[in-house]
Amino acid sequence: MKTKRPLILVTNDDGITAPGIAALIDVVKTLGDVVIVAPDKPQSGMGHAITINSTLRIEKVNFYGVLAEYSCSGTPVDCVKIAINKILKRKPDLVVSGINHGSNMSINVIYSGTMSAAVEGAIESVPSIGFSLLNESIDADFSAAKKMVKTIASQVLKNGLPLGVCLNVNIPKAKTDEIKGIKVCRQAKANWVEELDERKDPSGKPYFWLTGKFENYDKGKKDTDVWALENYYVSIVPTQFDMTAHDSIKVINKWKF
Amino acid sequence: MKTKRPLILVTNDDGITAPGIAALIDVVKTLGDVVIVAPDKPQSGMGHAITINSTLRIEKVNFYGVLAEYSCSGTPVDCVKIAINKILKRKPDLVVSGINHGSNMSINVIYSGTMSAAVEGAIESVPSIGFSLLNESIDADFSAAKKMVKTIASQVLKNGLPLGVCLNVNIPKAKTDEIKGIKVCRQAKANWVEELDERKDPSGKPYFWLTGKFENYDKGKKDTDVWALENYYVSIVPTQFDMTAHDSIKVINKWKF
Numbered sequence: 172m173k174t175k176r177p178l179i180l181v182t183n184d185d186g187i188t189a190p191g192i193a194a195l196i197d198v199v200k201t202l203g204d205v206v207i208v209a210p211d212k213p214q215s216g217m218g219h220a221i222t223i224n225s226t227l228r229i230e231k232v233n234f235y236g237v238l239a240e241y242s243c244s245g246t247p248v249d250c251v252k253i254a255i256n257k258i259l260k261r262k263p264d265l266v267v268s269g270i271n272h273g274s275n276m277s278i279n280v281i282y283s284g285t286m287s288a289a290v291e292g293a294i295e296s297v298p299s300i301g302f303s304l305l306n307e308s309i310d311a312d313f314s315a316a317k318k319m320v321k322t323i324a325s326q327v328l329k330n331g332l333p334l335g336v337c338l339n340v341n342i343p344k345a346k347t348d349e350i351k352g353i354k355v356c357r358q359a360k361a362n363w364v365e366e367l368d369e370r371k372d373p374s375g376k377p378y379f380w381l382t383g384k385f386e387n388y389d390k391g392k393k394d395t396d397v398w399a400l401e402n403y404y405v406s407i408v409p410t411q412f413d414m415t416a417h418d419s420i421k422v423i424n425k426w427k428f
Numbered sequence: 429m430k431t432k433r434p435l436i437l438v439t440n441d442d443g444i445t446a447p448g449i450a451a452l453i454d455v456v457k458t459l460g461d462v463v464i465v466a467p468d469k470p471q472s473g474m475g476h477a478i479t480i481n482s483t484l485r486i487e488k489v490n491f492y493g494v495l496a497e498y499s500c501s502g503t504p505v506d507c508v509k510i511a512i513n514k515i516l517k518r519k520p521d522l523v524v525s526g527i528n529h530g531s532n533m534s535i536n537v538i539y540s541g542t543m544s545a546a547v548e549g550a551i552e553s554v555p556s557i558g559f560s561l562l563n564e565s566i567d568a569d570f571s572a573a574k575k576m577v578k579t580i581a582s583q584v585l586k587n588g589l590p591l592g593v594c595l596n597v598n599i600p601k602a603k604t605d606e607i608k609g610i611k612v613c614r615q616a617k618a619n620w621v622e623e624l625d626e627r628k629d630p631s632g633k634p635y636f637w638l639t640g641k642f643e644n645y646d647k648g649k650k651d652t653d654v655w656a657l658e659n660y661y662v663s664i665v666p667t668q669f670d671m672t673a674h675d676s677i678k679v680i681n682k683w684k685f
Contacts, residue, residue, distance in 0.1 A: 213481055216478045216481070219477075220475045220477040220539075226627075227636040229636070245638075252638065256624060257622075257636070280671055322685055326683050330683060333675075336673040352685070355681045356677075357677065360592075364513070367510060379510065381502075408671075410672065414537050414668060415665055416590065416592070416668035419593045427583075428583065428609070428610045
């Protein structure tokens with residue numbers, strides 16, 4: 172009989188003091204023993220960056236009263252690496268990342284520090300989930316999201332995940348009773364059409380803020396995460412780190428080199 | 429009759445003054461009009477990071493005598509975004525990134541700034557290639573790599589690439605006549621087993637360098653990039669940004685939520 176409580180690693184990209192990670196910890200500490208290794212500052216948009224040209228620091232903290240908690244000077248992926256290879260005595264049973272303040276649907280998965288931490292969990296062969304709420308406000312209401320974390324994390328602890336696959340879970344900005352259900356989806360084809368917001372510094376030299384407009388090329392496609400979220404479903408996209416375009420191998424093989 | 433010379437965007441992750449980008453420019457300026465937007469400092473391991481919590485700067489420079497050249501304070505992906513959305517008057521016909529000083533085979537694709545720039549090119553629907561040489565030395569011999577850049581970039585300009593796909597090209601550390609040919613491959617299943625190199629700062633507090641050992645779980649598999657490179661072939665892995673694990677959708681759909 173398996174009586175050992177699951178060991179759950181928690182991280183995020185908004186930093187260890189963000190309300191989203193507090194909401195996530197609140198739920199997963201009811202499911203197992205929790206260790207937190209999370210960035211000491213916001214790391215949004217860090218994608219799968221790792222720290223190789225400078226050094227890393229970790230600090231023991233005690234914000235949440237769980238088994239162990241550390242803030243880390245690195246990226247979300249660094250947090251997962253340092254947790255699994257240095258801090259934890261055994262591989263965790265689950266890695267959860269988030270709850271992100273803002274969407275990681277569609278192409279955002281590739282820029283997202285939250286999701287890259289989950290992907291790194293999968294690279295380490297640990298069942299992993301990234302959670303994001305479509306609400307960027309510091310005062311966001313996480314109650315519906317917390318219910319979904321409980322449901323989905325429980326299922327992953329029970330069923331495991333296919334090897335090499337993690338889950339990208341996005342939760343619409345809605346009250347619990349407005350959410351219609353959960354849809355397993357594919358990532359919608361989309362892109363950010365950048366607008367570089369040009370400004371002048373006090374000495375008159377230009378600088379830029381990266382901003383842009385989200386452009387969905389899969390409008391109306393019901394099997395996509397964007398459609399699900401627009402229609403008040405929670406979206407789950409199974410996400411892999413094998414980036415090989417397998418179908419294109421035969422195409423390129425026809426070339427005369 | 430198409431007489432217009434192709435417009436080629438060049439970037440990298442080792443920085444605009446790295447010997448590898450010089451070698452790349454040397455070749456592609458014979459194939460078209462070249463615009464360079466490359467990081468002003470090393471950006472290795474930056475993955476698909478973008479700069480959203482701080483500002484970006486670009487500086488006009490004149491190292492290489494091509495159509496236009498800029499150094500950029502951001503990541504490789506920022507460089508592609510700022511080039512396509514701000515600097516270039518039309519979409520380029522080709523994005524090339526590299527030549528990276530060191531391997532981007534297998535799982536390295538996901539941590540690599542070089543490859544993330546090429547992936548961003550594909551997200552922008554531009555045929556894109558990342559080139560890497562398995563030699564990290566500042567004095568690396570790029571002559572075999574330059575020959576391969578010419579062959580492969582010419583083929584991509586002629587044939588285009590499937591939409592949503594870029595190429596991850598790795599070149600073994602070898603003389604031109606030692607290279608046996610080109611193999612179109614899949615990304616080998618592998619991982620870095622991290623060893624966190626712990627040191628003490630002058631005040632006795634610990635800090636860490638992220639380091640590790642590359643572990644190939646696809647040893648001997650002839651359809652992988654690692655096998656090709658170990659056997660003196662150039663590897664080409666068609667690489668996509670759709671991270672959906674399509675086969676897992678039906679697996680997760682069986683769960684009872």
